[in-house]
Amino acid sequence: MSPTDALFSRLVSGALLDDAAGAALAGIATSVERHEAGEVVVERGAPARGAFVVVDGWASRSISLSDGRRQIVNFMLPGDLFDLQVFTGRPADHTVTALTPLTTAQLDKTEMLNLFRGASPLALAFWWAAVQEEAILREQIVRNGRRSARERVAHLLLELYERLRVTGRASDDAFVLPIGQSSLADALGLSYVHVSRVLSQLERSGLIERQRMQVRLVDRPALQALCDFSTLYLDAWERTAKLG
Amino acid sequence: MSPTDALFSRLVSGALLDDAAGAALAGIATSVERHEAGEVVVERGAPARGAFVVVDGWASRSISLSDGRRQIVNFMLPGDLFDLQVFTGRPADHTVTALTPLTTAQLDKTEMLNLFRGASPLALAFWWAAVQEEAILREQIVRNGRRSARERVAHLLLELYERLRVTGRASDDAFVLPIGQSSLADALGLSYVHVSRVLSQLERSGLIERQRMQVRLVDRPALQALCDFSTLYLDAWERTAKLG
DNA sequence: CGTGACATTGAACAAAGTCAAAAGTGGTGG
DNA sequence: CCACCACTTTTGACTTTGTTCAATGTCACG
Structure with a gap:
């Protein structure tokens, strides 16, 4: 065998x-x-x-x-x-x-x-993109499996910010969040009611600000500490080793 | 642009x-x-x-x-x-x-x-394995995000059964589950106490049987109905189209 | 203005977690 | 063969977190 x-x-x-x-x-x-x-x-x-x-x-x-x-x-x-x-x-x-x-x-x-x-070198590039995506899925599993509602929301906001930043769609700790709270809820495995509560609470604590569809991560370090956010799974967007 | x-x-x-x-x-x-x-x-x-x-x-x-x-x-x-x-x-x-x-x-x-x-043709085979794995991760996200504890346990048991079966390690609705309940809990995003309760309850309902490390899915159809299990994400192990 | 979609709030409820203790299990060495 | 150990599983009482239901607000848009 x-x-x-x-x-x-x-x-x-x-x-x-x-x-x-x-x-x-x-x-x-x-x-x-x-x-x-x-x-x-x-x-x-x-x-x-x-x-x-x-x-x-x-x-x-x-x-x-x-x-x-x-x-x-x-x-x-x-x-x-x-x-x-x-x-x-x-x-x-x-x-x-x-x-x-x-x-x-x-x-x-x-x-x-x-x-x-x-x-083609593109084949490896696609492979890399797939690996990237898998890492995001894994992080999503941890987020929904072992984090509290508050942590989940903070963590997702941070992830979206980082991902948008890479293609120039976020800066200054702020970005456009063009989706409703029930989509967030469906992603986080929570009810939309609870998402609403958590967002309000994060805002009252001075961690984020919202207006229209704009979200500002007022205190990004505090948010990261709150949910134990690490960029390890996203970093490769900027630090991957060159391929032969 | x-x-x-x-x-x-x-x-x-x-x-x-x-x-x-x-x-x-x-x-x-x-x-x-x-x-x-x-x-x-x-x-x-x-x-x-x-x-x-x-x-x-x-x-x-x-x-x-x-x-x-x-x-x-x-x-x-x-x-x-x-x-x-x-x-x-x-x-x-x-x-x-x-x-x-x-x-x-x-x-x-x-x-x-x-x-x-x-x-090499193997390159595509590896690609296929990666895609396969991604599908399992996605299903894990759904399991932990939108299913109740009872459903999660049933769903995981069914997945493990199907995956083991492909390599000849399960048959007759039974397989060896060589891990403790706290590992199951860590996978399902539950406490091990609750996993224990759910397993006992599934057994009392006559859906599964346990002895030592053996698990038997006594009523697999009922289990599948209970947790809305679909093999779509695993099926490819047996039905994927041939590649060029 | 009025309307419809989305967001917020409160109160009652349910699911799962935590804590603590008891009961199995299996392996080891006397 | 038995006693002891460490570890896992089970069970009960209680707490926490998040859900559900329902009402109320808000805002953009015709």
């Missing part, structure tokens, strides 16, 4: 691979690692070593807030790939932990990049 | 593109579409037409439960790409709605695939 068996059976069931490609796959899944239950496999913030396949056992991908609240973003089962963001040179925005005795196989980074050799 | 300006400024700030690649990018972002606020841009379940860039305006990506509860999975702002799953031939597992007057540019499907011409 090869380390890539489980992955292979997933890919085959999706009709994505033939046997030749399967052999190629097995060829790049080189070093097999074994971990005990509880062991950390990839640390948040650590530079990417390579991508991994889960050969056997269960692992979790999780993100913790600074006060200890923890959100498992998803479970990784045999055949699952992770840290496919190697392509982009980004550090991991999450921690991977073995939940049971775990066997993984590492897919070599340069081998992986070789697969893209011959493709 | 070209339709890809916002995307370009994102990619450039990540040092991913030079001007030549930017021109190539502009070359494949052909047909520009305009939508009114509230209009549906991509319908859940519809076959992929191509990938899109948001040129101007805001959109949401959302998933609704059959009783109307709605979860916005993320907001799409100018420069964001979406429906990158074209590569995989999967239908959309979510609905894209314009939140404001919206301008998008379509990236032609065959042009997109051409970018991968010359890359």
Whole structure:
């Protein structure tokens, strides 16, 4: 039994691979690692070593807030790939932990990049965009899973501000929020009534100001502290390593 | 101003593109579409037409439960790409709605695939795995955002069952659940105390059985009905269209 | 002005969290 | 084989957070 068996059976069931490609796959899944239950496999913030396949056992991908609240973003089962963001040179925005005795196989980074050799540089750019988006989804999971209503609202406002800023649509701690509170509520997993209350309260506390569709983050540092906001998951917009 | 300006400024700030690649990018972002606020841009379940860039305006990506509860999975702002799953031939597992007057540019499907011409078939397989994973993350967002504790637990058990089944690790409505309740709680955004209560209650209702680390989904249809479980987001494991 | 969509407020209610203690479980070594 | 340990699960009482329902405001626009 090869380390890539489980992955292979997933890919085959999706009709994505033939046997030749399967052999190629097995060829790049080189070093097999074994971990005990509880062991950390990839640390948040650590530079990417390579991508991994889960050969056997269960692992979790999780993100913790600074006060200890923890959100498992998803479970990784045999055949699952992770840290496919190697392509982009980004550090991991999450921690991977073995939940049971775990066997993984590492897919070599340069081998992986070789697969893209011959493709347009745009292909990697799109890959990067997809990785980017995944990071935003993960953060959304943590936001809605382990943050209070107040924290959620603050966190979303901060994220929107940062994302809009990159394309020149926000500055001076202010931006146009062209959507109603019930859309915010649907994004945050709250009722629109409660969103209204929280926004009013943030305004009364002097953290934000609202007029029409304009929002101003009056005290951005305080907002960030309030919800434990980190730009790690967005930073890559500005600091990603160049690709070969 | 070209339709890809916002995307370009994102990619450039990540040092991913030079001007030549930017021109190539502009070359494949052909047909520009305009939508009114509230209009549906991509319908859940519809076959992929191509990938899109948001040129101007805001959109949401959302998933609704059959009783109307709605979860916005993320907001799409100018420069964001979406429906990158074209590569995989999967239908959309979510609905894209314009939140404001919206301008998008379509990236032609065959042009997109051409970018991968010359890359190994494995490159597309990895892309497919990433898309797969994103779908699971989206479902996790809906689960934790708009489902009750009872529904969440049922939904997660069903997902794990389906995912394990693909690699032969579950059958007969039963599988080994080798993790503690506090891991489940961390994944579901609940307290472990509450998870314990819910599991006990599901067992008393005759929907599941537990012994050691074994879980049996005694009445899978009822569980699926209980939490509005759809395999759409997992199905691709078995029904994805073949790639060129 | 009047109208309709969106936002705010209050009061009653429900879901899930917290705290604390008791009951299993399984592994270890005597 | 049993006693002991650490850990996980269960249960009950109580608290907190956010929801629901319903009424009231506000504002842009015809």
